[in-house]
Amino acid sequence: MHVFEGTVAEASVRLADPGFVAQCAKRYAAMHGRPPGGGELTSWSESWPALVRVLVAADLHDLHLLLEYELPGSSQRIDALLLGRRASHLVAVVVELKQWTFAAPHPVGTGMLMVGDREVLHPGRQVGGYVAYLNDWVPAELELKVRGMAFLHNASAELLGHLRAHATGGPSAVYPLLGADDFPEGAEVSLLAGRLQCADVEPADRQAVDGFLRARHRPSGSLLARVADTIEGHDGFRLIGDQDKARQTIHGAIEATVRETPGHVVAVTGGPGTGKTAIAARVLGDLCFKEGANPRLLSPSGTLTQQIARAVGDSARGLISTLTTTLPRGLRKDTSIVLLDEAHRARTDPLRRHSEFPDLFTRLIRECATLVLFLDERQIVRPSEGTTLDELSRLAQARGYTFAHIDLPTQFRCGGSRTYLDWIDALLTEDGRAPVWQGTDYDLAVAGSPAELEDWIADHHRAGCSARITAGFCWPWDSPSTPPLRPEVSISWTDETGDHLWQRPWNSGADGILAGTDTPGRAFWATDQGGHQQIGCVYTAQGMEYDYSAVILGEDITWTPNGWQARPEKSRDHALHGLPPRQYLRYALNTYRVLATRGTRGTRLYSTDSATQKQLRRLVIGAGRHP
Template identity: 50%
Template structure:
């Protein structure tokens, strides 16, 4: 998909016309499903005329130009794509446009640039990502495509360009030219300007060839799949043992059987926290990448998990590992195998007012040859999320799909303690007596007060271990998304010499580290990066993650009265939950705290802000020094 296509000369005659901009806004909404941001429209007004003037000055009038060319497997768009031909055949030149006149760079973060209030990728790195995508997802044996790239900062002064080039010189992005105002205006000839743009040998191509490019299916190349398979194979983190490997073999058998029969297949892998669902999904992706003619995807509704996995295997494979939210990722075909991790978080929006089956999830299941869903129903924490094994089985029956269920039982988290997992499962049942903790294979205790659990976290962090504090969403979260963060999670308790208080901030809400506060991790990396122990994580940050030592603060939204839990949704600050009736809120609260209580691989400390609930927890867990 793209917003505009035509020759450079045709575009040059139109882009300065306000009616063209207005028509582009309308077309953008029809093509991409959302309205463009006003800042984006303003950038069109400033950059499109500048770009076409530069290209015409370079003698590229007859070369084809695509504006806002979509890269569907990533959700990103290239500002401009030149399409022509060279002696090697069809050639595409990705151009990233910037209107920058100044920017702030930091040696500590060479891949990022701060401009105004935003922190963005270095433009050379951004272009490099586009080139890599086109090389790996579009160019292949049956459709050879040469790909180049350039960053055009048409308003940037020489000192900024010099600094950006020096920053890019430290890595692979150095091969992509970064051009500023002086490079684009003080040029002795059209040929030399085209040379600077990397287009000196670019010649016009036929519209039929351009149409071939627009119609080509975006799918991972065999080389990309082979490399991804090798990377995953070599990662110790994805080694499987026991039940995990048995489940992997069962899934591969189901995939083979579905391909042989030519029928669609749904495979559901269930298991509690720590049974290795994510590890199995990653290893299966590696297996599938090695299969001839494969077109696999590893999806998750959790952006946090997606970014962590990309970091682990490398961002080169970002199209293979993607976030699944409100649309089916592009490029999934009738031969694709889709691995949907954390399927319990798949959106069923709006709430339970839906058809027989969630629309987007149903489209995904209908499009892929085989879909493997990794599921823990007791981790459904929102009314707008969640699917059950029974619903998936019924859907398979309605659609004539094969259905396979695999249950994982072996516990690999929480020090492998079955006793702790069973204890947590019983603790967060709606009613009935709780069990006294009698295990000796997991470090469990109740913290007497916040000072005690913070000292415990600090001790482990100082020893180089990951330790985190999590809490129910029972405090305001009004601070800005980026640091400095306000200490909004505040607890007061009686001390020997009067009331005492403790306060910590929630984790940052941005997906990238703050330029001026590199020691405050971005939301996706709160669970793993340095500094995360100094903020409080919520369910949406912690779910899917694990760390060595874990503190769980139970807020006033879930309190114990006798042999049952009582929900108080009005104590929640989660706008999606606080207006639910208590009987509905109870399920999500119990699932939330159960999920939070199973993040720690070595030890957990529980603490409740409600005195009665705190006493109840202390009655179940023998007291010892924490």
């Protein structure tokens, strides 16, 4: 998909029309279901004319130009793509456009930069990624030769010099970084065309361009082999016991279904720590080894997607991606097997459906041969999300698909303590009738204050363990994405030593790896340096795990002799606003269950409500003796 397709000459004429960018924005909104952002519109208005001027000056009028070309199998877009021909080969030139006037080295990330408060890839590395992506996804029969460059039309010679020096010796150095000074007025046409990677490129005929646009993209064999090898050798995706048995059972279900006509659903259920994500990743790796494979690993959770993609590497882009409401491109009904992890987080809008079953799932199964979903019904935390085993079974039956169910009985989180998981499940049901804790195989206790929680977390962090604090969404979250973060989680209490106030920031909302020094981006709060200094929420903790977990229960749920009482008015989560107490309670209990099952070795609980805190202390008498 793209917002403009035509020759350079045609683009030059269209850009003279003041309404051209608005027309492209309208086409973008029709394709993506949302309008482009203001910054994006500004970029189009400034960068497109700058590019087309140098293309015209280089006498490349008849080359084909695509603006905002969406990569196959991905939601990522190339700013501009030139298409032409050299001898018998189709040639594509990737053009990354930047308006930068300033950039600084990234304090941590190799091949990355800071532009203001934004964390970005080096332009050369970005171009290289797009080139590699096209090589990995465009069908070999097109015989496409891919080149690339970055055009920083506002950059000074000094900035370009720094960026080129930053790229020296690395993969970013392969692709030229060009500025306005590289296209002086009156320069030889051949010189300009050479700098644009087009000196030997001739116009392609319409048939060749249409062949590129209509091609059914799929992952190449070399891409699948790289991803398979990485997953197979990654310690985080090793399976044991019931996990490996489930993996083999999934393959058996897949094999049994693909022998028949496409249209099959496999549901894999399991509680926290049963290894759903590890199994999904390992099955993806197994599928990548198969000849003619076309698998995908999707998750509605951007946090989980980014963590898996980082573990597997850049090659996995397109094979591993976040599922929102738009389906991945490049799926094929006859060959595609889609693994959907965290299916309970999928946006299924059960309260606003126009049909009996989730539109997202019905569209997805129409596009693939087999759909494998991993879910835990008690991790549904929003009314707009979720599905159930029963619903999936009925969907398969109604559509005439085969259906298989695999349950994962053994969990490997929380020290493998079935006692703790049973206890937390009993505690976080509506009646809250949990027994007094008597477990000896898991470190559980109730903290006397948030300061005590923080000291416990800090001690484990200094000992080299991973440890995090999470809380219910009961405090404002208006902080900027980058430091200094506001200390919005604010708790006061009184004890025998006097009055106290404890304040800490929520995790950063930044999308990148790093939001600032010792402040990871939201997707990496649970794993990266500095995350223990911010408070996480269910959206950054779900799907993650760490050694020690401290959980703050807010006043959105409080204990009474008749069980849990919901107080939706105490919640700051906009996704839950307006829910009646009984309905809110379901999502709140699921939320705290998620938060209380992240710790592999120990958990501390604390409630800001005095009656709830008293009840927790009564249930956990004498606990917390473990190191």
